[in-house]
Amino acid sequence: MTLRHVPGPLRPxxxxxxxxxxxxxxxxxxRSIGTAIAEEITTETxxxxxxxxxxxxxxxxxxxxxxxxxxxxLCRQPIVTPELTPFERAYYNYQSELQKRLMWTFPKWFYxxxxxxxxxQFSSVQPTVDGNDxxxxxxxxxxFNRDRRSxxxxxFPERDVERETEESAKIYAxxxxxSRITEADKTNDFRSLERKLDRTLYLLVKKDRQxxxxxxxxxxxxxxxxxxxxxxxxxxxxxxPNMNTWVVSNTxxxxxxxxxxxEDNEKYDxxxxxxxxxxxxxxxxxxxxxxxxxxxxxxxxxEIRDYVHKxxxxxxxxxxxxx
Numbered sequence: 001m002t003l004r005h006v007p008g009p010l011r012p013x014x015x016x017x018x019x020x021x022x023x024x025x026x027x028x029x030x031r032s033i034g035t036a037i038a039e040e041i042t043t044e045t046x047x048x049x050x051x052x053x054x055x056x057x058x059x060x061x062x063x064x065x066x067x068x069x070x071x072x073x074l075c076r077q078p079i080v081t082p083e084l085t086p087f088e089r090a091y092y093n094y095q096s097e098l099q100k101r102l103m104w105t106f107p108k109w110f111y112x113x114x115x116x117x118x119x120x121q122f123s124s125v126q127p128t129v130d131g132n133d134x135x136x137x138x139x140x141x142x143x144f145n146r147d148r149r150s151x152x153x154x155x156f157p158e159r160d161v162e163r164e165t166e167e168s169a170k171i172y173a174x175x176x177x178x179s180r181i182t183e184a185d186k187t188n189d190f191r192s193l194e195r196k197l198d199r200t201l202y203l204l205v206k207k208d209r210q211x212x213x214x215x216x217x218x219x220x221x222x223x224x225x226x227x228x229x230x231x232x233x234x235x236x237x238x239x240x241p242n243m244n245t246w247v248v249s250n251t252x253x254x255x256x257x258x259x260x261x262x263e264d265n266e267k268y269d270x271x272x273x274x275x276x277x278x279x280x281x282x283x284x285x286x287x288x289x290x291x292x293x294x295x296x297x298x299x300x301x302x303e304i305r306d307y308v309h310k311x312x313x314x315x316x317x318x319x320x321x322x323x
Contacts, residue, residue, distance in 0.1 A: 064269040064270065065267075065268050065269055066257070066268055066269060066270050066271060066272045067220055067266070067268040067270070067271045067272070068220070068221045068271075068272055068274075069218045069219060069220050069221060069230075069271050069272065069273040069274070070218065070219060070220075070221050070227040070228075070230035070231045070234065070273070070274060070275075070276065071216050071217065071218035071231070071254075071256075071273045071274065071275035071276070072203075072216060072217050072218070072231045072234060072235060072275065072276055072278055073202060073216055073253060073254065073275050073276065073277045073278065073316075073319060073320075074202065074203040074216075074217070074235070074245065074278045074279070074280055075200050075201060075202050075203070075277070075278070075279055075280070075321070076193050076200065076201040076279070076280050076298065077200060077279060078197065078198050078199060078200055078323060079197040079198075080180060080197045080198050081198065082198045082199075082323060083180075083198060106154045108122055108123075118157075121157040122156070122157055124157075125155045125156070125157055126153075126154070126155055127153055127155065180197060180198065182194045182195060182197065190297040190298060190299065191285075191296065191297060191298065192298065193280075193284070193298055195298065196300055198323075199300045199323065200300065200301070200320075200321045200323060201298040201299065201300060202216070202298070202299055202300075202301070202304060202320065203216070203217065203239075203280075203285065203296060203297075203298060204216060204296065204297050204298075204299055204304060204307060204308075205217045205238065205293045205295070205296045206293065206294055206295040206296065206297075207292055207293060207294065208292065208294045212308075212309055212312065214297075214307040214308055215308065215312065216275060216316070217234055217235070217238055217293075218234070218273045218275075219231075219233065219234040219237075226250070227250065227252065227274055227276060228247055228250050228276060231247060231276050231278065232247070235278075237288060237291055238287070238288055238291045238293055239285040239286060239287070239288065240285070240286040240288055242283045242284055242286060243280055243282070243283035243284065243285060244280065244281045244282040244283050245278050245279065245280050245281070245283075246278060246279050246281065247276055247277070247278045248276070248277040248278060248279065249276070249277065250276070251276075252274035252275055252276055253275055253276065253277045253319045254274075254275040254315060254316050254318070254319035255272070255273070255274055255275070255315065256272075256273045256275070256312060256315040256316065257270060257271070257272045257273070258270055258271060258311075258312075275316070275319065277319070301317075301320040301321065301322060304316075304320065305317075
């Protein structure tokens with residue numbers, strides 16, 4: 001394209017929608033400035049820029065059409081606190097020992113009244129503390145006849161099993177915490193919500209196809225339907241009504257777009273999925289017949305990465321909890 005200089009005073013130029021240089025509205029020699037510029041701006045082939053631009057717009061391909069879908073990131077929150085790291089475990093052990101060292105003397109007068117047989121039995125089994133091994137310059141820290149510079153070791157009398165009643169046996173019964181490892185963890189039951197109690201679990205479903213079969217559940221948004229309404233309908237049609245769930249927000253937490261393959265025989269060029277976050281509080285996911293889903297699993301974030309392809313993981317990773 002060749003531009004020739006137009007004599008006359010310099011004025012600001014703007015670019016029109018069709019790509020022409022257009023000056024502010026005025027008159028020059030009986031012709032409008034726009035007409036003069038259009039005559040003097042020509043392509044090397046001699047065709048006008050306006051006709052060239054118009055033909056290129058007419059030849060541009062039609063815009064792509066995408067199916068709008070609503071997806072669901074359904075999760076089960078952690079049930080127990082996470083395992084302590086080595087540093088956290090060492091810190092809590094240190095604080096426990098420090099508390100034992102600085103605590104007040106064990107109130108035996110409360111549990112073993114003075115002058116009773118129980119008090120004499122308790123006193124007879126207590127270890128003797130020799131404070132003579134301390135340095136001479138150390139000042140004793142005496143509280144309730146106990147030197148708090150040393151940790152107090154409290155020894156309880158042995159239980160008299162023969163004279164023990166059923167009620168007293170409950171008092172001495174040792175409390176055993178439940179195991180953090182469940183049967184679902186031992187058997188690798190990925191369909192159970194009782195696994196990985198200290199981690200967040202997410203619902204992944206598998207469709208009957210060869211590629212990209214594992215994904216978060218998603219369904220097309222029907223006419224007049226909201227994203228939240230489509231997500232609730234999707235959960236009911238795939239997992240049944242025996243679940244107590246809650247959609248966290250109507251605002252999507254993640255977005256994924258992918259094109260359809262020619263063999264898919266779809267009338268759309270691709271799909272755009274907007275994922276909403278949801279939580280399950282009670283109930284069980286029961287796979288429904290006719291839902292197009294052949295399997296499902298409750299997985300952690302680390303496990304999901306091994307199930308889905310890289311492009312899908314890149315779209316969803318930031319919406320998943322590390323814990």
